[in-house]
Amino acid sequence: MHTNTYILASSKPWHxxxxxxxxxxxxxRVLWAERPSELEQLLESNPAVRYIFFLHWNWLVPETIWKNYECVCFHMTDVPYGRGGSPLQNLIVRGHTETMLTALRMVEEMDAGPVYAKRRFLLEGTAHEVYLRAGELSFELIRWIIKNEPQPEPQKGEPVIFKRRTPEQSLLPVFGSIKNLYNHIRMLDAPTYPKAYLEHGEFILEFSGANTCEGELTATVKIRKKKQETT
Structure with a gap:
């Protein structure tokens, strides 16, 4: 019986x-890679890979990989709208409550490749809850792609590019509504992401677990000392 080999690549533990x-x-055969060195080792020992699925990857994929293998990545926008970094946070900041999860073929330009499929899903809950739902939906798309081997279709429309957010942008806003403050905290509330924070003297206050009720917001606060600079 003929079998195929697939690689799943993700830097996020929940996947x-x-x-x-x-x-x-x-x-x-389904193989797993958490970092570039593991991916390279897998490709050296398994050159006949049918697909490489990038669920969430923190590194630039070399041309030698995306040109020689069918690399599928997943992006949390209705491309070409929202190409680029920090899609979840950029969507919430812009007031979106739902989006598309897009499976697309990896090319040289970020998030510009042809599209295999799109699935609609909601942006409610903490960032971690959204990422978990996106992961489940990604695996549904992976099963569908493996079964049907579709030909991806070029994107249509004018691109809207998102900029990757910096850790400094996680600082709590000093103006705005309670709703906006809630969205700011929840959109950063996931493992491995910089939490919403405030600076107070020698301390950093990090916020998570936000809830709103009757115009008030509650949240869990973690307090730690700033890292001392060494000379």
Whole structure:
């Protein structure tokens, strides 16, 4: 029986847990990479890879990989709208309550490749909850792509580019509504992401677990000392 080999690449720990529950094609080989060195080693020992699925990747993928393998990445916007970095945070800042998860083929320009499929989903809840839902939907798309091997279609329309947010932009805003403050905290509330924060003297106050009720906001606050600069 012919089997295919697939590589799943992600730097986020929750995707590995979701992989175990995903029930991808039985009989096929599914390999896992968490960092570039692991991906390179897998490709050296498994050159005949059918697809490489990039669920969430923090590094630039070399041309030698995306040109020689069918690389599928997942982006949380209805491309060409929202190409670029920090899609979840940029969507929430712009007032979006839902979006599309897009599976597209990786090319040289970021998020500009042809599209395999799009699936609608909501942006409610903390960033972690949104990322978990996006992960589950990504695995649904992976199963569909493996089964159907579709030809991706070029994007249509004028691109709207998102800029990657910096850690300094996680600072709590000093003006605005309670709703905007809630959105600011929740959109950063996920493991490995810089939390919404305030500076107070020698201390950093980090906010998570935000809720609103009757015009008031509650949140969990973690307080730590600033890192001392060494000379």
């Amino acid at each position: 590995k847990t979701q992989l175990a529950a995903s029930k991808l094609s039985s009989g096929d």
